[in-house]
Amino acid sequence: MGISIFSLFPTLSLILFLLSLNFPFTQSSPSSIYDHLERNGLPMGLLPKGITDFSIDPDTQRFQVNLTQPCNAKFENQLHYDFNISGFLSFGKILNLSGVSQQELFLWFPVNSIRVDDPSSGLINFDVGVVDKQFSLSLFESPRDCTAVDPSDSHSNSQKPSKSLGIGTVEEHMLRDVS
């Protein structure tokens, strides 16, 4: 044997030492909103990086997040996050989501719910009202940097889709997008 237990020992003790340093820290740190997502079988990257101000009701699983600023993150499409995000967590689902919108053909659509129906499919569904939009789960593996946007910016939350903007056409395009 080329590697004896004695040559491994310093490495092992270093690893154990590092683990012991880390342990009290990980134990005492409160769970994050990302942990809550993971525990519900949802990818952490659904919410932007750096969230510390959050609450979750242990009974209803309603969560609330306050960002430090509204921001946009680029996935396949752009996602916009408002100052305040809330919704109900359950396994594989976020229901009654508010504060997240998704850009589609230069319009912003509120994302009402997010579902992972079958993790083995590698897909995640965003319910954006007019249609379900499917994305690859892997896009949302880890929380992304989110670029601050001016809350009064006309391209952000103030530009809600309206019936007068010709949803019919948009829907047609989106359906083509999905298939």
Ligand SMILES: *[C@@H]1O[C@H](CO)[C@@H](O)[C@H](O)[C@H]1NC(C)=O
């Ligand atoms: C968010 O901000 C509101 C108003 O300042 C506050 O009541 C709430 O506790 C904050 N945090 C969460 C997680 O909602």
Ligand SMILES: *[C@@H]1O[C@H](CO)[C@@H](O)[C@H](O)[C@H]1NC(C)=O
């Ligand atoms: C939304 O978040 C902002 C920024 O953290 C906070 O100042 C504000 O009070 C929050 N509003 C609500 C309704 O929680």
Ligand SMILES: *[C@@H]1O[C@H](CO)[C@@H](O)[C@H](O)[C@H]1NC(C)=O
């Ligand atoms: C959640 O949304 C559904 C419609 O999508 C609505 O019927 C229900 O009242 C909402 N629940 C809460 C607690 O807001």
